[in-house]
Amino acid sequence: MSALDAIAPPPSPTAEPTGEAGLGPWAAAWRRLRRNPSGIVGAVVVGLFVLVAVLAPLLAPYQPATGEWFGEVTPTAVPGPSADHVLGLDSFGSDLLTQLLYGARSSLVIGVVSTAVGLAVGAVLGILAGGLGGWVDTLVMRIVDILLSIPSLLLAVSVAAVLGRGQWSIMLAISAAQVPIFARLLRASLLAQRGQDYVVALRSLGLRQRRIVVGHMLPNSLGPVLVQATLVLATAVIEVAALSFLGLGAADPAVAEWGRMLVTAQDRLEQAPQLALYPGLAIAVTALGFTLLGEALREALDPRSDR
Amino acid sequence: MLTLIVRRLGLLVLVLFGLSLLLFAWVRALPGDPARALLGEKATPAGIAEITARYGFDRPVWQQYLTYLGRLLRGDFGASINTGEPVLSTFAQRFPATIELAVAALLLAVVVGVPLGYLAARRRGGLLDNLAVGGSLLGVVVPVFFLAVLLKYVLSIWLGWFPTSGRQDARIDATHITGFYVLDGLLTREWDASWDALKHLVLPALALGSIPLAIIVRITRASVLEVLSEDHVRTARAKGLARGVISRRHILRNALLPVSTTLGLQAGALLSGAVLTETVFSINGIGSYLFDAVNQLDYPVLQGFILFIALVYALVNLVVDVSYGVIDPRVRVS
Numbered sequence: 073m074s075a076l077d078a079i080a081p082p083p084s085p086t087a088e089p090t091g092e093a094g095l096g097p098w099a100a101a102w103r104r105l106r107r108n109p110s111g112i113v114g115a116v117v118v119g120l121f122v123l124v125a126v127l128a129p130l131l132a133p134y135q136p137a138t139g140e141w142f143g144e145v146t147p148t149a150v151p152g153p154s155a156d157h158v159l160g161l162d163s164f165g166s167d168l169l170t171q172l173l174y175g176a177r178s179s180l181v182i183g184v185v186s187t188a189v190g191l192a193v194g195a196v197l198g199i200l201a202g203g204l205g206g207w208v209d210t211l212v213m214r215i216v217d218i219l220l221s222i223p224s225l226l227l228a229v230s231v232a233a234v235l236g237r238g239q240w241s242i243m244l245a246i247s248a249a250q251v252p253i254f255a256r257l258l259r260a261s262l263l264a265q266r267g268q269d270y271v272v273a274l275r276s277l278g279l280r281q282r283r284i285v286v287g288h289m290l291p292n293s294l295g296p297v298l299v300q301a302t303l304v305l306a307t308a309v310i311e312v313a314a315l316s317f318l319g320l321g322a323a324d325p326a327v328a329e330w331g332r333m334l335v336t337a338q339d340r341l342e343q344a345p346q347l348a349l350y351p352g353l354a355i356a357v358t359a360l361g362f363t364l365l366g367e368a369l370r371e372a373l374d375p376r377s378d379r
Numbered sequence: 380m381l382t383l384i385v386r387r388l389g390l391l392v393l394v395l396f397g398l399s400l401l402l403f404a405w406v407r408a409l410p411g412d413p414a415r416a417l418l419g420e421k422a423t424p425a426g427i428a429e430i431t432a433r434y435g436f437d438r439p440v441w442q443q444y445l446t447y448l449g450r451l452l453r454g455d456f457g458a459s460i461n462t463g464e465p466v467l468s469t470f471a472q473r474f475p476a477t478i479e480l481a482v483a484a485l486l487l488a489v490v491v492g493v494p495l496g497y498l499a500a501r502r503r504g505g506l507l508d509n510l511a512v513g514g515s516l517l518g519v520v521v522p523v524f525f526l527a528v529l530l531k532y533v534l535s536i537w538l539g540w541f542p543t544s545g546r547q548d549a550r551i552d553a554t555h556i557t558g559f560y561v562l563d564g565l566l567t568r569e570w571d572a573s574w575d576a577l578k579h580l581v582l583p584a585l586a587l588g589s590i591p592l593a594i595i596v597r598i599t600r601a602s603v604l605e606v607l608s609e610d611h612v613r614t615a616r617a618k619g620l621a622r623g624v625i626s627r628r629h630i631l632r633n634a635l636l637p638v639s640t641t642l643g644l645q646a647g648a649l650l651s652g653a654v655l656t657e658t659v660f661s662i663n664g665i666g667s668y669l670f671d672a673v674n675q676l677d678y679p680v681l682q683g684f685i686l687f688i689a690l691v692y693a694l695v696n697l698v699v700d701v702s703y704g705v706i707d708p709r710v711r712v713s
Contacts, residue, residue, distance in 0.1 A: 214393070217390065217394065218393075218394050218397050218398070222398075222685065222688070222689050222692070223646075223647035223648070223650050223651050223688065223692060224647065224651065225650075225651030225654065226650075226651065226684070226685060226688055229669070229673055229681070230405070230681065230685055306520065310520070310522045313522055313524075314522065314524065314651075314655060317524050317655060317658075318654070318655070318658075318670060318673055318674075319670070319673055319674045320673060331524075334524065334525060334528065337528070338528060338659065341528065341531065341532050341536060342536050345532050348525075348528050348529075348532070349529075352521075352522070352525035352528065352529065355522050355525060356517075356520050356521045356522065356525065359519075359520035359521075359522075360516070360517075360520040363516065363519065363520055364516075
């Protein structure tokens, strides 16, 4: 083992010499991240979003999608803010604030699960392609090419149409669109390392290919994967909304889901624009948070990248 | 160049073949009888018998696939469950509306985005630069359907500047030749029809254009910044060339290459965005066709849609790749 330990793999986040001497690559990246104001904003927004999603049952004043006050909604008017309902009601007679808070919950669950599945499947494909090479690489990349030849929304629509409506099919639909992204990323990262001195050295020491890839090359790809996953989460939040906007989400139209709320809001746009405004802003702000955080992570992990 | 085209066409055939297999398997994988699934709620015993005979669901699976493939090759994409209309002819009828919208959106994005990105880069760090960078970030994170709903509320419901939906006022007796309403009005000299179609087009194009606009601003800015620091620009400056000449010949010409490739990559995003935009503004393009098909689980339409879009998408990307070689001679060599 001692011979192996002597060959330190190049740290994936390149450490800058100035003022960061003595810091490990991850510590240096963490330090750069903390000094990036837009990264902090992103982290705060993401943190709040996660907090709201997790604590929705505690924060929300009522139960979601009950339609309890349906009697107060008339064909011409939806009650606005009042003492009982801070943001007013939605068009199905549920508390709007409650719907929004629970909407964060379903966005987070769908976004995180789909990204995790997309990452896992994409990573396996990318590792097979980049780690083994040869005909496996060709085959995997052809599959990825086919997946990429379909616009992601359409890919998601077809997956959701096969599986029927509901949150599960939205999750799988979004991960299907993410698989090629992660597969390409990992393959490229592994291929770039293949010729590097430390890999050649490990191989000459007699390490098996699997051990080199899993134990040494993969950890070095962690940075780019982390960045991509954060950025993909931003897209996932928008795509969840887009798919339920298209009617592929839960069958119940009164469900607490931001995209679905926006669709139903359209029928009453003239009388109650707030029904569209709040969920739309929620989607945009959440996506903004993940994008800012993702780009700050990219800058922190790769100081050479220009702003 | 020719090998590139041939190779890409080969890949396209492979992709379409793979897709057709998947789509075939899809309808076969639906729970229950495929004939019943194709007919949906309107299934009658006679209808099921007819569909079973027509698609040969009683024959071996590989024979069924060959029949399906044969139909596709002859341009028979099946008929909608709901309307009974052949999928392909409905596409042909609705495609111009979507193309018109996408072209208007792209035009808007290029006309606004390229100068904005260029100016932002020339005045790096200035107010315009910060606005452009911030705005392009917003363009990426604000969902296109939310922007569409916002524009519709503010500019047409609230201020009343633009019509809320559709492509043309029904009271206008316009002649339609190409299906592109703005162009039709110009061709037939029905100026009011053209003007009305244009007014209907503005908001959807603004909403849809926000995606490529944000990306074009970013790419133009980044690529102008890169070109600005190159030796040949410094040389041009040193030998005293006029500012305008440097901008046009030395900076813009080189900086626009990456922009032209991203335009091709935008085809997919534009299409997805068009689906959402059309539903908000009730435009009868292929986007709203898909929306209806999804909501009514119209399998033949969905099948045809996916194949058709994959074909269009791949062809657009092929054209972009080839044109890239034409614009930049260096690509041809490598």
